[in-house]
Amino acid sequence: MTIDHPLRLGxxxxxxxxxxxxxxxxxxxxxSHDLAYSNIAFFEHAAKPRTWIPRALQALWLVAFAxxxxxxxxxxxxxxxxxxxxxxxxxxDTSGSMAATDVFPTRAEASxxxxxxxxxxxxxxxKIGIISFAGAAGVVVPLSADHQAVLSGLDEIPPPxxxxxxxxxxxxxxxxxxxxxxxxxxxxxDGVNNTGADPMQAAQRLGTQHIPVYTVGIGTENGGxxxxxxxxxxxxxxxxxxxxxxxxxxxxxxxxxxxxxDALSTLGRTTSLQPKRIDASLQFAIAGAVGMVLAxxxxxxxxxxx
Amino acid sequence: MTxxxxxLRARRRPRHFGAGSPTVYRGDGYEFVExxxxxxxxxxxxxxxxxxxxxxxxxxxxxxxxxxxxxxxILDVSPSMGVGRKRPLLxxxxxxxxxxxxxxxxxxxxxxxxxxxxxxxALQRGSRRAVALRDDxxxxxxTKTLRTAYAALPRGTALLAISDWYDLDASVDRxxxxxxxxxxxxxxxxxxxxxxxxxxxxxxxxRGAEGGTLRGYIGARERAAYLAAVxxxxxSLLRRFEAANWRTGLLREADGAASLAAAFGLRS
Numbered sequence: 001m002t003i004d005h006p007l008r009l010g011x012x013x014x015x016x017x018x019x020x021x022x023x024x025x026x027x028x029x030x031x032s033h034d035l036a037y038s039n040i041a042f043f044e045h046a047a048k049p050r051t052w053i054p055r056a057l058q059a060l061w062l063v064a065f066a067x068x069x070x071x072x073x074x075x076x077x078x079x080x081x082x083x084x085x086x087x088x089x090x091x092x093d094t095s096g097s098m099a100a101t102d103v104f105p106t107r108a109e110a111s112x113x114x115x116x117x118x119x120x121x122x123x124x125x126x127k128i129g130i131i132s133f134a135g136a137a138g139v140v141v142p143l144s145a146d147h148q149a150v151l152s153g154l155d156e157i158p159p160p161x162x163x164x165x166x167x168x169x170x171x172x173x174x175x176x177x178x179x180x181x182x183x184x185x186x187x188x189x190d191g192v193n194n195t196g197a198d199p200m201q202a203a204q205r206l207g208t209q210h211i212p213v214y215t216v217g218i219g220t221e222n223g224g225x226x227x228x229x230x231x232x233x234x235x236x237x238x239x240x241x242x243x244x245x246x247x248x249x250x251x252x253x254x255x256x257x258x259x260x261x262d263a264l265s266t267l268g269r270t271t272s273l274q275p276k277r278i279d280a281s282l283q284f285a286i287a288g289a290v291g292m293v294l295a296x297x298x299x300x301x302x303x304x305x306x
Numbered sequence: 307m308t309x310x311x312x313x314l315r316a317r318r319r320p321r322h323f324g325a326g327s328p329t330v331y332r333g334d335g336y337e338f339v340e341x342x343x344x345x346x347x348x349x350x351x352x353x354x355x356x357x358x359x360x361x362x363x364x365x366x367x368x369x370x371x372x373x374x375x376x377x378x379x380i381l382d383v384s385p386s387m388g389v390g391r392k393r394p395l396l397x398x399x400x401x402x403x404x405x406x407x408x409x410x411x412x413x414x415x416x417x418x419x420x421x422x423x424x425x426x427x428a429l430q431r432g433s434r435r436a437v438a439l440r441d442d443x444x445x446x447x448x449t450k451t452l453r454t455a456y457a458a459l460p461r462g463t464a465l466l467a468i469s470d471w472y473d474l475d476a477s478v479d480r481x482x483x484x485x486x487x488x489x490x491x492x493x494x495x496x497x498x499x500x501x502x503x504x505x506x507x508x509x510x511x512x513r514g515a516e517g518g519t520l521r522g523y524i525g526a527r528e529r530a531a532y533l534a535a536v537x538x539x540x541x542s543l544l545r546r547f548e549a550a551n552w553r554t555g556l557l558r559e560a561d562g563a564a565s566l567a568a569a570f571g572l573r574s
Binding site for chain 1: 325345386387388389395408470472498504505506508509510512513515516517518519520521523524525528529531532535539565
């Protein structure tokens with residue numbers, strides 16, 4: 001939180017202290033009108049008065065006044081808010097290793113299911129596109145705010161086959177994303193880049209354009225054999241982590257379909273959030289005023305003995 | 307009947323717990339009680355010849371024994387007795403104390419136990435000086451005062467103790483029983499000024515007469531709980547004193563003298 005008018009805030013704090021002192025004095029003065037009782041310990045045991053109520057009322061006064069003072073100071077909050085103009089490209093690996101069944105039913109199918117979860121969790125208005133990549137990268141669904149169309153497009157992803165051109169996919173995403181706005185790339189892969197452009201350079205270029213890449217490594221720790229071959233599907237986790245770091249994104253490793261779906265759901269909710277600086281003066285002032293009115297009315301309602 | 311009569315009638319009553327009703331000790335004295343038919347063994351000097359002549363049968367004058375009473379009093383002068391609805395409970399307590407010592411004759415001995423000790427200076431004859439005795443000499447210690455009374459007062463003393471008994475914890479019950487066996491004890495329990503209704507609602511701040519404050523919310527639930535606790539406490543105190551063979555009464559803020567009389571079953 002930042003404050004536009006520190007001087008006003010300082011004056012407000014002084015006013016708050018004066019208010020507190022006056023309140024305490026008034027309370028002390030009011031004491032002379034209260035009841036003198038023989039034995040306070042017995043009264044407390046007998047009546048069990050609710051001591052939290054006056055404390056809550058005092059706290060309400062304090063919080064309300066503090067909110068009002070903050071409002072006068074011109075507070076600005078930095079909040080993560082949904083970017084309704086956000087654009088996300090999901091790059092899904094369709095290399096031959098994605099046919100491995102160590103993730104049920106196959107890595108490829110689990111990736112599609114997770115991508116669906118991502119689309120479902122994304123706020124409406126967020127543009128989503130799908131890129132599939134194996135030996136080369138291609139756009140399956142161009143950026144679209146029609147999430148239903150994107151979900152349908154997921155069925156068009158080709159079956160697993162071929163090499164892994166992560167760099168090509170990232171470069172294609174960079175070209176297809178708009179020049180402005182909140183932009184994100186989600187990369188789902190199980191393999192090591194073995195053809196096409198250098199993924200690290202592509203990730204760094206995305207980073208300079210303020211486009212974070214969220215990489216998701218899919219596959220169990222023991223890996224799995226690529227069907228029809230004797231090759232074992234492995235993940236270059238260090239490389240995926242580096243791509244993410246170079247672009248300002250994050251890396252996650254998932255070993256089963258549930259983890260993958262959860263990871264993508266979370267990404268769907270969070271990748272479309274972007275930090276925004278909000279002037280909260282009016283909100284604080286209104287909250288403070290409402291709080292003070294409530295505290296006053298509550299004090300009136302909970303008044304003293306007749 | 308006066309408080310003194312009541313004390314005399316109660317004298318020599320059995321002291322063991324669960325004893326029956328008090329009996330009049332009849333003996334050689336001047337205080338007339340009744341005429342009754344002559345019983346062999348009666349002192350012939352007590353035969354009332356006028357009544358005998360009227361009735362045609364021997365009639366004996368029954369008189370009370372002439373005795374000198376020792377009247378002692380303990381008055382709780384702690385700040386907790388300084389509260390009340392319209393006036394301090396202590397004012398009512400002083401009224402009761404005035405009547406207590408007022409019941410003494412010129413031959414009776416009056417003792418006011420002030421503070422935690424009894425000294426020759428505290429032995430007073432006559433009610434006025436005894437009541438006026440300075441009672442703010444140091445903090446009032448109820449338990450210590452009761453122990454002092456037990457140690458210092460002569461057996462058979464009529465002892466009146468007036469307090470709100472907030473300091474009467476369970477450990478004092480043995481002392482109460484000891485006092486009840488040794489003396490003719492009367493406890494006046496100061497009734498809570500808000501026994502009928504607690505005049506508090508909403509957020510209130512209480513000041514303790516003996517220190518401390520309390521700030522809290524009092525609603526219907528709290529008022530009901532308070533009244534129940536006050537009544538339970540009073541009933542418990544009455545039971546404890548009666549179990550210790552004490553005569554009991556309630557000191558009401560409005561009228562201390564009437565409260566004392568009521569403890570003896572009298573009307574003021």
